[in-house]
Amino acid sequence: MDIKKPNKRSTASATTPKRPAASGSKAPTPKPTTKRPAPTKSSFRRDIDDAIRAIDSAEAQDAPSTGARATRDGHAKRGQRQRKSWSRRKKIIVWSITSLLVLLALIAGFYAYRIAQNTGGMFQGSMFDIFRNDQLKTDANGRSNILIFGTSEDDPGHSGAQLADSIMVLSIDPETKDSFTVSIPRDLWVDFDTPCSVGSAGKINATYLCGLEAKGGDEDAASLVFADKVSDVIGSDVQYYVAVNYSVVQGLVDALGGVDVTVHSDDPRGIYDVATGLRIASGTHSVDGQTALDLSRARNAEGGYGLSQSNFDREKNQQQVLKAIQDKALSSGTLVDPNKAVALTESLGDNVRTNVQTSELRTALDVAAGVRSDAMQSKVLNDPASPLVTTGSYQGQSIVRP
Template identity: 45%
Template sequence: MPKRKTKHSKKTSRTKVIKVVEKKSDDILQDDKNLQENVALREENTAEKVAESLLKAEEEKFEGKLEEGSDVLDGGSEKMDDSPEKGLEDNPRESEISRESEIEGQKNEIGNERADLLKKKASATAQLEKQLKKDRKKIKRKSKRAGDKDKSETRVPLWTKIVIIVLSLIIVLMISVAIFGYMLLSHTANVFKGNPMDILIGTELARDENNLTNVLIFGTSEDAEGHGGGLLTDSILVASIDQDKKTSKIFSIPRDLWVNYTVPGGDAMNCVVGTQGKINATYMCALSEYKNNKDQASRYFARKISEITGLSLHYYVALDWSALRTVVDELGGIDVDVYADDENGIHDTCQHLDLPQGMNYGLDGDKALKLARARNAGCDNGGDFGLSRSNFDREINQQRIFNAIKNKAFSMGLLTKPTKVIRLIDSLGNNVKTNITMAEVRTLIDVATNLEGEVQSIPTVDQFGVGRIGVQSVVLPRGASVYNMSSLFNYGDFQRYLRKTLLN
């Protein structure tokens, strides 16, 4: 006789079925949760949200069915509890089989629904990924089209670029000129005349009827302490520039030339040394007459030189010993072809100078100044040699020093280096005076930069003679006689010689 199942065994069996179903349900819910998390990671737009809503609806539907299944099981259990014990005792085997069949059917139904749900989720995920790829491609294409459009809209035409570059260069150039002008002006106010801002304009240099610009250059020793003749102009040169031919020439006026201190058309000059005398005292006399006004005295001196040379002297440059020494040192020394009429060179006791004849390289400012002053005056018991014609030989070396300065300045490109020009002008300080204006400086630099070749020296020794007036040894125009006063101031031959030499 088969063992009869008790109420407790029935209940245990039902509990096992419920646990199996719940476990299966939990597994399905966990799988669903993982699937939702994977799908959520791919959400980027509205299509993702739609898919999520779809999946959520399916889950709710599935959970509803699970609850229905659970209710069915609970109902079956209740029926089993409520059925008469007799019925169970009469058909125990059939009841068990019926319950197992029902449980198995529910398992199959749950498995099928779970498989359908997984298929639907997989299909939804595939559709979502496909839609995401399409959306990314669309966004990429739109971004590319927008970028191309921005590039085309921001592309600058070639002519606009050219205009911008040209304007930028002009602005940089203007700023550079302004800076250079300011630096130059702050250092040149003591040297050049006129409004400092005029240097930015540029004015043509004055010329005579022969297209020549003539400059008087004279030197004094007024900066030398203890020198009795500090206001005497012991160096007198005239530089003539032909701007069209780009050439320059230079010659000297003897410092001992006998002159009348009054200039043509001017009031009588009553100098402390008299109305006549050596030309090197003219500047000193004018300073006294014009109450120490150096500009007026220099212009008066230029008028006297014009009377002698027959040239219109447009400008003057007055400098002292310190200026020459400073310029040479700032240039780093100069190379001078020293003139001497003795093959052993120059020996000058007054200047304590010994130099060989010919090219002397790297003369510093001190030696250049001594050479400019040396004339074999015979100090320290004599023994001098090399400059037997005294001042006439000195003038030759002064011209060669001038030429050496010009060559050195050009070789080092001084005029094209603003900082060096500023430093040189600044170092000169009050040792240089001129009537060249600020508006003419720019043109002067351009003219000087474009000069070709050497500064040609014009010999003047043969245009003069020597004589004595009283106790003084003086220089006279060639053919003049101390016994014929009118001949002493006749410069006609000298003027014709200069005109011919300058114009050739």
């Protein structure tokens, strides 16, 4: 137990009695004081504590505000950095896409220029019209009919270079894509509507020659004369023509990497043609351009075997080669492959002429792409089931007549 020691001064005061005042004297009167009483310790400490609390409260109020500003400043700086970073990335993306588009445009322009160069003399009209999409002309039945004929004008050593060796009509319904081909016998006897060096009448394959003579060598006008004559034969308007030469068949087939054809022969040995040198067995073959051309020309005119119907067999083989080219062109994606398209047009070059307008070309390609080759019918005028023509002889010539 703690025992406090007594204060000496307090003890003395308590034990020593005060001296009594002398008698007859007055007791001293205490002097009044003007000094303010000192504040007690508890009051002083309370004032200090209050002042400290006031300071702490002010700092506490200021602290969040300063922190918020720092946070906002930090966010703002980060936002600025992010915006600058995104701005740089956006510029890089925009420039990359722009550069890619420019590169693609240059490549497309290069291929378009190559194709335009290769086909510049093929179609009629301005090349700028290729961006149009004009509809194809049709007859009363809603069909577009195209005369396809081939000559040997590119073969200087071939006699009768301006006579049509092959004559075919391709008929297409642009809406339904229904299509068929019909071969016109080159020996079909017809009347010529214009004066001609071969006479006023003759084989239809001389019509183009007569047109050239009548039109002063104008190939387009002569081709239209030919188309008009074929219109009379089939009884339907022929709106277009496509004139080709020997080089086209060979070039197209080689550009496509060969085509598949099925050889039909009435001889078990197959086909042998002296004039072309073609020798091929019956059955399906993958043939190159030269073989396809020989098959399209062979008719045993100078000897051989396997083509007992001569021109009629040749017409069937020509239809088959045309169909094989169409099959390969569509199945191999040639029309959408720039390199293949350029190679294909290079094989055409000056070897094809047509009155198809450049403004109709896109429509023609769309129609061609929609034609199913397996649904395309091939017709001949000497069909044994219902023959429309017969053979005969006139003035010492073998002819075909209705």
